[in-house]
Amino acid sequence: MDRTYIGSLKNVSKDVNVRLDGWVQYVRDFGKVVFFVLKDRTGIVQCYVGAPHEELLELAKSLSPDDVVRVEGKIKPRPADMVNKNMENGDIELEAETLELLNHCIPLPYDVNGDPNEVTKLKYRYVDIRHSDTLDNLRVRSVASTTIRNYLTKNDFWEVETPYLTKYTPGGARNFVVPVRQQPGYFYALAESPQIFKQILMISSVDRYFQFARCFRDEDLRADRQPEFTQVDIEASFITEEDIYKLIEGMMVELFKETIGVEIKAPFPRMTYDEAMEKYGSDKPDLRFEMIINDYTENFRESNFNAFKQVVQEGGVVRGLYWSDPLDRSAMKVLEQAASGSGNRFVFVSKSLDGMLTNGPKAVFQNEDWLKEGTYVFSAGNEDKVLPFLGELRLALGEHLGLLHNNEYEFVWVTSRPMFEIADDGSLQAAHHPFTMPDVTDINEIKSNPLMVRARAYDIVLNGVEVGGGSIRIHNADLQRAVFRVLGLSDSEIEERFGFFLDALSCGAPPHGGIALGFDRLSMILCGAESLREVIAFPKTKSGTCPLTGAPAKLFTNQSKELIPIFKQIINDEREGG
Structure with a gap:
């Protein structure tokens, strides 16, 4: 007999045989009849074994919470006086005809009805997911990813993967680096975003690309930040800001309807960066x-x-x-x-x-x-x-005043951000990233007064959270080189770090632009969660550790013998080179 999910029992006719697989929630032994509640990822239902089945009755009496069982039997309506309106499937129950213990569960490492600390829950994440809202959050996240994929595919986008292991190109967030055993002294960087690759895909005439991109950033962590995260990366050729606004607004309307049944109104309001700061004191204003x-x-x-x-x-x-x-x-x-x-x-x-x-x-x-x-x-x-x-x-x-918890979803586009800003060390840095198209008609405008230059950039903000950001990109090699120079890079540094990219821009790069949406942040809002950790299957703690696996960890002996001499040689070379 094929397996039936508990969540579909509402559609099963009474007195029809079904097979359920799942985890025992709790057992109530009344002597001649034993009731136990069974759970799978779709819901819970009460099962019972009566006196005529003595062998099954003894097995049911021996069950413990979180035992894994298979049960077959008929779906029965509960007697009117036994209907539990406060319980899912409280009007039906399963009369067990066969019962099989698939695996016994030892006493759980913590009280799932208590208030364990974060480290304990992450160490035993499999227990936490099984007994918390995280399970349903993962369902919502799955529906969200399917909805986005279908929407973008319907709009003629191709899903293309880009490398995780790449070259370190300074200018963005701090990178994690990976030593290359075959080439001592050389390192890959884990990609902080697919920015250059997606632009090269536009030059390659892919025209419309998207990817659920895994990104890696060695940053200080907080509730809405993880060292590895997922963004929905979107890039298209021959488009304008208006095309992006229309595309993403349509996506959000469909996303919220399919995942949580909420109707979102479009088009979304827009305001400039200056207006957002003047009226709300933030470049991600909460309009609720x-x-x-x-x-x-x-x-x-x-x-x-x-x-x-x-x-x-x-x-x-x-x-x-x-x-x-x-x-x-x-x-x-x-x-x-x-x-x-x-x-x-x-x-x-x-x-x-x-x-x-x-x-x-x-x-x-x-x-x-x-x-x-x-x-x-x-x-x-x-x-x-x-x-x-x-x-x-x-x-x-x-x-x-309770104004932030009104179950409303208020989107806003924040546009016309400054192209450059002053870094902590007093140098000039890109406010968005150095590949953003400046809103100028002459390269000399960038050189003469860079802090007055605005970027053709846009952020999409939801309830005070930046859920996405993008821009029209520079597609001219001379303009891109000029921006690098304004940022203080010498010609030799530009060639060393970005020469391959400038070569690509010189080979028929079309006008293009895009956006990256923080998929974890979107999922967090859709689920009503307080932290990214509640919507990621295996997150890190605030210190960047994984209590489940013990990562990060020291190298094994054979790895140390192979890699540590390489690191020592690199350090010596650096010292000798000044």
Whole structure:
């Protein structure tokens, strides 16, 4: 008899024989009848063995949680007074006619109904997946990947794989490197993205490409970052930004409908990078609630609040948030905690008919007649520090007021990002990546004032999370070489690192562009999860370790003998070379 999944039992006629395979959830022994709940990846159902089957009854009595069993029997409706409306398949049960113990489970390493720490759950990930929402998250992720593949295939994209082992090309995130045994002193880099390869595919006339690309970045980890992750990589020739917007919006509409049954409205709103920063203090604005940053500089120019008045007189700004409802002390405390340690100047004012609550000089603000009833969050200083600070406070206030958990999905495109930015060491670096097309008509515009140049780049943001980013690419070798030079690379460095790519651009490269979507982040939002670890089968901890396998680990003896002399030789060569 073929296996039946528990999730399909609703469609099975009563008194029809089925075979179920799965894990025992729990057993209830009533002497002459034993009930046990069986689970597979699609659901749970109650089974029972009665007195006429003495041998089966004894076997059922011996079952333990998480034993693996096979059971055959008839699907029966439960008696009306035994229907469990709080249980999946609570109106049916299976009357077992055969029962086979396929494998016994020892006592589980932790209490699955308790609250184990993250390391314990990851060490015994197979238990965690079996007994947590992660199992269903993996189902949603699978549906999502199938939906995206079908959508892109329907739109004439080809799925093409690119190498994981490649050449290190500085300019992006830190790479993991792999020593090459056959060529001592040489290394592969694990690809941080397929950027150059997908552009070369466009030059190769593939025209429309996509890939579920595994990417590797040696970065500090957090809730939404892993050292290895998956992105949906998309590239096409002869396209514009409008083509990308239309393609991705259609994908999102289909994705949300197929995975979680939510209707998404398109087209999505758009705003420039400058507008996002000015209104929301973030280049990934959360539009689930209406609260924008306002300019209060002129209000404080002649104010009695000297701390802010002085900032304005010295050329600084005062920006602030306004919420129509007065807030109590608990909300003010939340804001204090969010603002503490930032180094920014700030003050909170909550005005109601009953009076005024503020962490600043109350008498001063009582005389400011332009203050309406409600709550203000003010900050003064340089605009580039004040705006992101208020952006963080906006989210903290939205979280406290319950405005971020309304089961809404708000997309927005953020466009016209600066092409270049100043790095921590004072050098110039690409704000997106160095292959992005600058929005200029003359190469000299890049050379003369690079920080004023905008990129033909776009990010797609969902509920305050950047779920994708892309750009129109440079397809002219001379323009690409000019961008590299602006970034401080010498001609010899350009040739050494990117010579092969510039050769490709010189051989008939078409206009092209694309986008990369963070598939793990999208899955996290679709599942309502708090962390990427909840939607990845075998994730790493915040320290980059895998408790399940013990990775990373030291080399085995034979590996050490082979590789360590190579590393020592490389170090000696570096020392001798200065």
